[in-house]
Amino acid sequence: MTTPVYLDYAATTPVDPRVAELMARHLTVDGIFANPASRSHMLGWQAEQAVENARRQVADLIGADPREIVWTSGATESDNLALIGFLRANRGRGRHLVTSCIEHKAVVDTAHALEAEGFEVTWLTPGRDGRVTADQLREAMRPDTVLVSLMAVNNELGVIHDLAALSEVAHAGGAVFHVDAAQAVGRLDLDVERLGIDLMSLSGHKAYGPKGIGALYVKRHPDIRLEALIHGGGHERGMRSGTLATHQIVGMGEAFALAGDEGEADQARITALRDRLLDGLADIGGIHRNTAVDVAVPNILNLAFEGVEGESLLMALRDIALSTGSACNSASVEPSYVLKGIGVPRALALASLRFSFGRFTSDSDIDRTLDALRHALSGLRRQAI
Ligand SMILES: *Cc1c(COP(=O)(O)O)cnc(C)c1O
Numbered sequence: 001m002t003t004p005v006y007l008d009y010a011a012t013t014p015v016d017p018r019v020a021e022l023m024a025r026h027l028t029v030d031g032i033f034a035n036p037a038s039r040s041h042m043l044g045w046q047a048e049q050a051v052e053n054a055r056r057q058v059a060d061l062i063g064a065d066p067r068e069i070v071w072t073s074g075a076t077e078s079d080n081l082a083l084i085g086f087l088r089a090n091r092g093r094g095r096h097l098v099t100s101c102i103e104h105k106a107v108v109d110t111a112h113a114l115e116a117e118g119f120e121v122t123w124l125t126p127g128r129d130g131r132v133t134a135d136q137l138r139e140a141m142r143p144d145t146v147l148v149s150l151m152a153v154n155n156e157l158g159v160i161h162d163l164a165a166l167s168e169v170a171h172a173g174g175a176v177f178h179v180d181a182a183q184a185v186g187r188l189d190l191d192v193e194r195l196g197i198d199l200m201s202l203s204g205h206k207a208y209g210p211k212g213i214g215a216l217y218v219k220r221h222p223d224i225r226l227e228a229l230i231h232g233g234g235h236e237r238g239m240r241s242g243t244l245a246t247h248q249i250v251g252m253g254e255a256f257a258l259a260g261d262e263g264e265a266d267q268a269r270i271t272a273l274r275d276r277l278l279d280g281l282a283d284i285g286g287i288h289r290n291t292a293v294d295v296a297v298p299n300i301l302n303l304a305f306e307g308v309e310g311e312s313l314l315m316a317l318r319d320i321a322l323s324t325g326s327a328c329n330s331a332s333v334e335p336s337y338v339l340k341g342i343g344v345p346r347a348l349a350l351a352s353l354r355f356s357f358g359r360f361t362s363d364s365d366i367d368r369t370l371d372a373l374r375h376a377l378s379g380l381r382r383q384a385i
Contacts, residue, residue, distance in 0.1 A: 054253025158300025167196030186259030209255030
Protein backbone atom coordinates (compact mmCIF):
# COMPACT_ATOMS: atom_id res chain seq x y z
CA MET A 1 0.00 0.00 0.00
CA THR A 2 1.37 3.37 -1.00
CA THR A 3 0.43 6.36 1.10
CA PRO A 4 -2.23 8.42 -0.66
CA VAL A 5 -1.28 11.82 -2.03
CA TYR A 6 -3.08 14.37 0.12
CA LEU A 7 -4.73 17.04 -2.07
CA ASP A 8 -7.51 18.02 0.32
CA TYR A 9 -5.88 20.91 2.19
CA ALA A 10 -9.06 22.98 1.86
CA ALA A 11 -10.85 20.40 4.03
CA THR A 12 -8.14 20.53 6.66
CA THR A 13 -4.37 20.93 6.84
CA PRO A 14 -2.00 18.76 8.83
CA VAL A 15 -0.64 20.49 11.93
CA ASP A 16 2.82 21.93 11.29
CA PRO A 17 5.34 19.90 13.34
CA ARG A 18 6.59 23.11 14.99
CA VAL A 19 3.03 23.82 16.11
CA ALA A 20 2.48 20.27 17.39
CA GLU A 21 5.69 20.45 19.40
CA LEU A 22 4.61 23.68 21.09
CA MET A 23 1.13 22.30 21.81
CA ALA A 24 2.62 19.24 23.51
CA ARG A 25 4.35 21.57 25.97
CA HIS A 26 0.95 22.88 27.11
CA LEU A 27 -0.72 19.66 28.20
CA THR A 28 1.15 17.60 30.77
CA VAL A 29 2.14 18.11 34.39
CA ASP A 30 5.66 19.25 33.45
CA GLY A 31 4.20 21.79 31.02
CA ILE A 32 1.88 24.81 31.05
CA PHE A 33 -1.38 23.01 31.76
CA ALA A 34 -3.13 25.14 34.39
CA ASN A 35 -6.40 26.98 33.85
CA PRO A 36 -5.62 30.39 32.34
CA ALA A 37 -8.45 31.82 34.45
CA SER A 38 -6.77 30.71 37.71
CA ARG A 39 -5.64 34.00 39.18
CA SER A 40 -4.42 32.62 42.50
CA HIS A 41 -1.18 30.90 41.47
CA MET A 42 1.78 31.24 39.18
CA LEU A 43 0.84 28.23 37.05
CA GLY A 44 -2.41 29.95 36.13
CA TRP A 45 -0.59 33.18 35.28
CA GLN A 46 1.80 31.27 33.02
CA ALA A 47 -1.11 29.74 31.16
CA GLU A 48 -2.75 33.15 30.88
CA GLN A 49 0.48 34.54 29.49
CA ALA A 50 0.63 31.77 26.88
CA VAL A 51 -2.96 32.52 25.84
CA GLU A 52 -2.30 36.26 25.64
CA ASN A 53 0.84 35.70 23.59
CA ALA A 54 -1.20 33.64 21.11
CA ARG A 55 -3.90 36.32 21.07
CA ARG A 56 -1.25 38.83 20.04
CA GLN A 57 0.06 36.48 17.32
CA VAL A 58 -3.41 36.19 15.79
CA ALA A 59 -4.07 39.93 16.14
CA ASP A 60 -0.70 40.80 14.54
CA LEU A 61 -1.47 38.77 11.43
CA ILE A 62 -4.64 40.78 10.76
CA GLY A 63 -3.51 44.20 12.02
CA ALA A 64 -5.84 44.11 15.02
CA ASP A 65 -5.57 44.86 18.72
CA PRO A 66 -5.35 41.68 20.86
CA ARG A 67 -8.44 42.85 22.75
CA GLU A 68 -10.40 42.45 19.51
CA ILE A 69 -9.81 38.66 19.35
CA VAL A 70 -12.42 36.31 20.86
CA TRP A 71 -11.47 32.61 21.03
CA THR A 72 -14.05 30.14 19.76
CA SER A 73 -14.12 26.44 18.83
CA GLY A 74 -13.63 27.15 15.11
CA ALA A 75 -14.85 29.21 12.20
CA THR A 76 -18.28 27.57 12.38
CA GLU A 77 -18.84 28.93 15.87
CA SER A 78 -17.32 32.28 14.87
CA ASP A 79 -19.78 32.57 11.97
CA ASN A 80 -22.67 31.70 14.30
CA LEU A 81 -21.54 34.23 16.89
CA ALA A 82 -21.01 36.95 14.28
CA LEU A 83 -24.37 36.52 12.54
CA ILE A 84 -26.70 35.48 15.36
CA GLY A 85 -24.87 37.45 18.05
CA PHE A 86 -24.84 40.65 16.00
CA LEU A 87 -28.38 40.50 14.63
CA ARG A 88 -29.93 39.68 18.00
CA ALA A 89 -28.01 42.46 19.73
CA ASN A 90 -28.97 44.99 17.06
CA ARG A 91 -32.62 44.03 16.51
CA GLY A 92 -33.68 47.56 17.30
CA ARG A 93 -31.65 49.00 14.38
CA GLY A 94 -32.83 46.68 11.61
CA ARG A 95 -33.49 43.09 10.71
CA HIS A 96 -31.93 42.69 7.26
CA LEU A 97 -28.83 40.61 6.40
CA VAL A 98 -27.13 40.40 3.00
CA THR A 99 -25.02 37.36 2.11
CA SER A 100 -24.41 35.08 -0.89
CA CYS A 101 -25.67 31.64 -1.89
CA ILE A 102 -22.12 30.22 -2.15
CA GLU A 103 -21.00 30.97 1.41
CA HIS A 104 -19.82 28.09 3.61
CA LYS A 105 -22.65 26.11 5.25
CA ALA A 106 -21.65 27.69 8.56
CA VAL A 107 -23.00 30.98 7.18
CA VAL A 108 -25.74 29.60 4.88
CA ASP A 109 -27.39 27.47 7.56
CA THR A 110 -27.00 30.14 10.22
CA ALA A 111 -28.71 32.66 7.92
CA HIS A 112 -31.55 30.16 7.37
CA ALA A 113 -31.92 29.80 11.14
CA LEU A 114 -32.12 33.59 11.42
CA GLU A 115 -34.83 33.69 8.74
CA ALA A 116 -36.82 31.25 10.87
CA GLU A 117 -36.33 33.67 13.78
CA GLY A 118 -37.90 36.50 11.81
CA PHE A 119 -34.85 38.19 10.28
CA GLU A 120 -34.76 38.87 6.55
CA VAL A 121 -31.95 37.66 4.30
CA THR A 122 -31.05 38.70 0.76
CA TRP A 123 -29.12 35.93 -1.02
CA LEU A 124 -26.82 37.31 -3.71
CA THR A 125 -25.92 35.09 -6.68
CA PRO A 126 -22.31 35.59 -7.73
CA GLY A 127 -21.19 35.72 -11.34
CA ARG A 128 -19.68 32.74 -13.14
CA ASP A 129 -16.30 33.65 -11.63
CA GLY A 130 -17.76 33.10 -8.14
CA ARG A 131 -17.59 36.75 -7.07
CA VAL A 132 -20.25 39.10 -5.81
CA THR A 133 -19.64 42.58 -7.19
CA ALA A 134 -19.83 45.91 -5.35
CA ASP A 135 -22.70 46.93 -7.67
CA GLN A 136 -24.69 43.82 -6.78
CA LEU A 137 -24.23 44.54 -3.10
CA ARG A 138 -25.19 48.21 -3.56
CA GLU A 139 -28.48 47.15 -5.15
CA ALA A 140 -29.23 44.75 -2.29
CA MET A 141 -28.71 47.32 0.48
CA ARG A 142 -31.84 48.60 2.26
CA PRO A 143 -32.35 51.20 4.97
CA ASP A 144 -32.80 48.35 7.50
CA THR A 145 -29.68 46.39 6.41
CA VAL A 146 -27.51 45.98 9.49
CA LEU A 147 -25.07 43.25 8.43
CA VAL A 148 -23.31 42.07 5.26
CA SER A 149 -21.54 38.70 5.38
CA LEU A 150 -19.28 37.63 2.51
CA MET A 151 -16.36 35.22 2.50
CA ALA A 152 -12.74 36.14 1.72
CA VAL A 153 -11.88 32.94 -0.20
CA ASN A 154 -14.46 30.39 -1.32
CA ASN A 155 -13.60 26.94 0.01
CA GLU A 156 -14.72 25.05 -3.13
CA LEU A 157 -13.48 27.43 -5.82
CA GLY A 158 -10.59 29.32 -4.22
CA VAL A 159 -11.99 32.55 -5.61
CA ILE A 160 -11.12 35.76 -3.74
CA HIS A 161 -13.65 38.52 -3.00
CA ASP A 162 -12.70 42.16 -3.42
CA LEU A 163 -13.19 42.84 0.29
CA ALA A 164 -12.10 46.50 0.24
CA ALA A 165 -14.68 47.36 -2.43
CA LEU A 166 -17.46 45.37 -0.74
CA SER A 167 -16.83 46.79 2.73
CA GLU A 168 -17.03 50.31 1.32
CA VAL A 169 -20.52 49.61 -0.01
CA ALA A 170 -21.62 47.94 3.24
CA HIS A 171 -20.39 50.89 5.29
CA ALA A 172 -21.91 53.48 2.94
CA GLY A 173 -25.24 51.74 3.58
CA GLY A 174 -24.72 51.91 7.34
CA ALA A 175 -24.10 48.16 7.78
CA VAL A 176 -21.41 46.19 9.57
CA PHE A 177 -19.17 43.97 7.39
CA HIS A 178 -18.48 40.35 8.40
CA VAL A 179 -15.95 38.17 6.56
CA ASP A 180 -15.44 34.41 6.85
CA ALA A 181 -11.68 34.24 6.32
CA ALA A 182 -11.14 30.57 7.23
CA GLN A 183 -9.55 29.82 3.83
CA ALA A 184 -7.61 33.08 3.58
CA VAL A 185 -5.06 32.88 6.41
CA GLY A 186 -1.53 32.68 5.00
CA ARG A 187 -2.97 33.13 1.51
CA LEU A 188 -4.03 36.79 1.48
CA ASP A 189 -3.20 40.00 3.27
CA LEU A 190 -5.97 40.22 5.87
CA ASP A 191 -5.33 43.68 7.33
CA VAL A 192 -8.70 44.53 8.86
CA GLU A 193 -8.12 48.30 8.73
CA ARG A 194 -7.13 48.39 5.08
CA LEU A 195 -9.98 46.07 4.10
CA GLY A 196 -12.62 47.72 6.30
CA ILE A 197 -13.58 44.51 8.12
CA ASP A 198 -15.65 44.75 11.33
CA LEU A 199 -16.12 41.06 12.17
CA MET A 200 -13.91 38.24 10.86
CA SER A 201 -14.12 34.47 11.40
CA LEU A 202 -10.86 32.52 11.64
CA SER A 203 -10.04 28.83 12.02
CA GLY A 204 -6.91 27.05 13.27
CA HIS A 205 -7.02 23.92 11.15
CA LYS A 206 -7.15 25.50 7.70
CA ALA A 207 -3.77 27.09 8.38
CA TYR A 208 -1.60 24.28 9.85
CA GLY A 209 -2.99 24.70 13.35
CA PRO A 210 -5.15 22.24 15.28
CA LYS A 211 -8.85 21.48 14.76
CA GLY A 212 -11.35 22.65 17.35
CA ILE A 213 -10.04 26.19 17.77
CA GLY A 214 -10.93 29.42 16.04
CA ALA A 215 -11.42 33.10 16.69
CA LEU A 216 -13.73 35.95 15.91
CA TYR A 217 -12.26 39.39 15.32
CA VAL A 218 -14.64 41.95 16.81
CA LYS A 219 -13.82 45.57 16.03
CA ARG A 220 -13.66 47.83 19.08
CA HIS A 221 -13.78 51.35 17.59
CA PRO A 222 -16.61 51.85 17.04
CA ASP A 223 -17.62 49.15 19.45
CA ILE A 224 -19.55 46.22 17.95
CA ARG A 225 -22.08 44.67 20.28
CA LEU A 226 -22.76 40.93 20.16
CA GLU A 227 -25.20 38.86 22.17
CA ALA A 228 -23.40 35.79 23.56
CA LEU A 229 -24.51 32.34 22.39
CA ILE A 230 -22.70 30.45 25.15
CA HIS A 231 -23.25 31.58 28.73
CA GLY A 232 -21.10 30.74 31.71
CA GLY A 233 -18.14 32.23 33.52
CA GLY A 234 -18.05 35.41 31.43
CA HIS A 235 -14.79 34.56 29.66
CA GLU A 236 -13.75 36.53 26.57
CA ARG A 237 -15.42 39.71 27.84
CA GLY A 238 -18.72 37.90 28.16
CA MET A 239 -18.89 37.06 24.47
CA ARG A 240 -17.87 33.41 24.80
CA SER A 241 -17.74 31.56 28.09
CA GLY A 242 -15.82 28.36 28.68
CA THR A 243 -12.37 27.42 29.98
CA LEU A 244 -9.81 28.45 27.40
CA ALA A 245 -8.13 25.50 25.62
CA THR A 246 -4.55 26.59 26.21
CA HIS A 247 -2.88 23.95 24.00
CA GLN A 248 -5.26 24.65 21.09
CA ILE A 249 -4.84 28.38 21.48
CA VAL A 250 -1.02 28.36 21.53
CA GLY A 251 -1.18 26.06 18.50
CA MET A 252 -3.36 28.47 16.57
CA GLY A 253 -1.20 31.42 17.61
CA GLU A 254 2.01 29.74 16.44
CA ALA A 255 0.35 28.61 13.19
CA PHE A 256 -0.74 32.19 12.50
CA ALA A 257 2.74 33.54 13.28
CA LEU A 258 4.16 31.02 10.80
CA ALA A 259 1.52 32.09 8.25
CA GLY A 260 2.80 35.64 8.60
CA ASP A 261 6.44 34.62 8.22
CA GLU A 262 6.09 31.94 5.55
CA GLY A 263 2.68 32.39 3.89
CA GLU A 264 3.99 34.30 0.90
CA ALA A 265 6.79 31.84 0.20
CA ASP A 266 4.33 28.94 0.59
CA GLN A 267 1.97 30.51 -1.93
CA ALA A 268 4.75 31.12 -4.47
CA ARG A 269 5.76 27.46 -4.29
CA ILE A 270 2.13 26.33 -4.44
CA THR A 271 1.47 28.47 -7.54
CA ALA A 272 4.22 26.50 -9.31
CA LEU A 273 2.60 23.23 -8.17
CA ARG A 274 -0.80 24.29 -9.45
CA ASP A 275 0.69 25.33 -12.79
CA ARG A 276 2.51 22.00 -13.00
CA LEU A 277 -0.85 20.25 -12.66
CA LEU A 278 -2.54 22.53 -15.21
CA ASP A 279 0.35 22.09 -17.70
CA GLY A 280 0.24 18.34 -17.27
CA LEU A 281 -3.48 18.28 -18.00
CA ALA A 282 -3.25 20.57 -21.02
CA ASP A 283 -3.04 17.74 -23.56
CA ILE A 284 -6.09 15.90 -22.13
CA GLY A 285 -9.30 17.15 -23.69
CA GLY A 286 -12.63 17.91 -22.05
CA ILE A 287 -11.40 19.55 -18.85
CA HIS A 288 -13.10 22.76 -17.71
CA ARG A 289 -11.89 25.10 -15.01
CA ASN A 290 -14.60 25.95 -12.50
CA THR A 291 -12.02 28.10 -10.71
CA ALA A 292 -11.33 31.48 -12.30
CA VAL A 293 -7.61 31.09 -11.66
CA ASP A 294 -6.62 34.75 -12.14
CA VAL A 295 -8.87 35.81 -9.23
CA ALA A 296 -8.24 32.76 -7.02
CA VAL A 297 -5.75 31.59 -4.42
CA PRO A 298 -3.29 29.15 -6.03
CA ASN A 299 -3.91 26.36 -3.53
CA ILE A 300 -7.47 25.55 -4.63
CA LEU A 301 -8.33 24.37 -8.15
CA ASN A 302 -11.77 23.07 -9.08
CA LEU A 303 -11.95 21.18 -12.39
CA ALA A 304 -14.78 19.51 -14.31
CA PHE A 305 -14.02 16.38 -16.34
CA GLU A 306 -16.42 15.98 -19.27
CA GLY A 307 -17.92 12.57 -19.83
CA VAL A 308 -17.26 11.08 -16.38
CA GLU A 309 -19.03 11.09 -13.03
CA GLY A 310 -17.15 12.75 -10.20
CA GLU A 311 -17.91 9.88 -7.84
CA SER A 312 -16.58 7.28 -10.30
CA LEU A 313 -13.50 9.37 -10.95
CA LEU A 314 -12.93 9.72 -7.21
CA MET A 315 -13.17 5.91 -6.86
CA ALA A 316 -10.71 5.42 -9.71
CA LEU A 317 -8.32 7.85 -7.99
CA ARG A 318 -8.11 5.79 -4.84
CA ASP A 319 -4.52 6.85 -4.12
CA ILE A 320 -5.29 10.57 -4.25
CA ALA A 321 -7.16 12.17 -1.35
CA LEU A 322 -9.52 14.66 -2.99
CA SER A 323 -13.07 15.84 -2.63
CA THR A 324 -16.11 16.67 -4.71
CA GLY A 325 -18.45 19.30 -3.40
CA SER A 326 -21.41 17.04 -4.00
CA ALA A 327 -23.68 15.81 -1.26
CA CYS A 328 -24.94 12.26 -1.20
CA ASN A 329 -28.34 11.42 0.13
CA SER A 330 -29.96 8.02 0.08
CA ALA A 331 -31.63 8.49 -3.30
CA SER A 332 -29.10 10.35 -5.40
CA VAL A 333 -25.98 12.43 -5.59
CA GLU A 334 -26.68 16.15 -5.60
CA PRO A 335 -24.19 18.49 -7.24
CA SER A 336 -22.33 21.02 -5.10
CA TYR A 337 -24.54 24.01 -4.23
CA VAL A 338 -21.54 26.25 -4.87
CA LEU A 339 -21.04 25.03 -8.45
CA LYS A 340 -24.80 25.23 -8.96
CA GLY A 341 -24.72 28.74 -7.49
CA ILE A 342 -22.24 29.99 -10.11
CA GLY A 343 -24.20 28.38 -12.94
CA VAL A 344 -22.12 25.29 -13.75
CA PRO A 345 -24.42 22.89 -15.67
CA ARG A 346 -25.57 19.92 -13.59
CA ALA A 347 -23.69 17.25 -15.56
CA LEU A 348 -20.41 19.17 -15.33
CA ALA A 349 -20.97 19.98 -11.65
CA LEU A 350 -21.35 16.25 -11.00
CA ALA A 351 -18.10 15.66 -12.90
CA SER A 352 -16.06 18.11 -10.81
CA LEU A 353 -13.23 17.59 -8.35
CA ARG A 354 -11.49 20.02 -6.00
CA PHE A 355 -7.69 19.81 -5.88
CA SER A 356 -6.21 21.67 -2.93
CA PHE A 357 -2.52 21.89 -2.14
CA GLY A 358 -0.43 23.05 0.76
CA ARG A 359 2.85 23.48 2.58
CA PHE A 360 3.77 19.79 2.38
CA THR A 361 2.77 19.11 -1.25
CA SER A 362 5.69 18.13 -3.51
CA ASP A 363 6.37 18.00 -7.27
CA SER A 364 6.21 14.24 -7.11
CA ASP A 365 2.74 14.42 -5.51
CA ILE A 366 1.59 16.37 -8.56
CA ASP A 367 3.26 13.94 -10.96
CA ARG A 368 1.61 10.95 -9.24
CA THR A 369 -1.72 12.76 -9.45
CA LEU A 370 -1.24 13.43 -13.18
CA ASP A 371 -0.42 9.78 -13.86
CA ALA A 372 -3.43 8.60 -11.88
CA LEU A 373 -5.72 11.11 -13.60
CA ARG A 374 -4.59 10.15 -17.12
CA HIS A 375 -5.08 6.49 -16.30
CA ALA A 376 -8.49 6.95 -14.65
CA LEU A 377 -9.84 9.29 -17.32
CA SER A 378 -8.85 7.10 -20.25
CA GLY A 379 -10.40 4.09 -18.52
CA LEU A 380 -13.66 5.81 -17.62
CA ARG A 381 -14.04 7.59 -20.95
CA ARG A 382 -13.40 4.34 -22.87
CA GLN A 383 -16.17 2.68 -20.84
CA ALA A 384 -18.52 5.56 -21.56
CA ILE A 385 -18.24 5.19 -25.36
C1 LIG B 1 -13.58 25.11 7.15
C2 LIG B 1 -14.38 26.32 6.98
C3 LIG B 1 -15.26 26.74 7.98
C4 LIG B 1 -15.48 25.95 9.25
O1 LIG B 1 -14.36 26.05 10.07
P1 LIG B 1 -14.23 25.10 11.37
O2 LIG B 1 -13.08 25.70 12.10
O3 LIG B 1 -13.97 23.74 10.85
O4 LIG B 1 -15.51 25.20 12.12
C5 LIG B 1 -15.98 27.89 7.77
N1 LIG B 1 -15.83 28.61 6.65
C6 LIG B 1 -15.00 28.24 5.67
C7 LIG B 1 -14.88 29.09 4.45
C8 LIG B 1 -14.25 27.07 5.79
O5 LIG B 1 -13.45 26.71 4.81
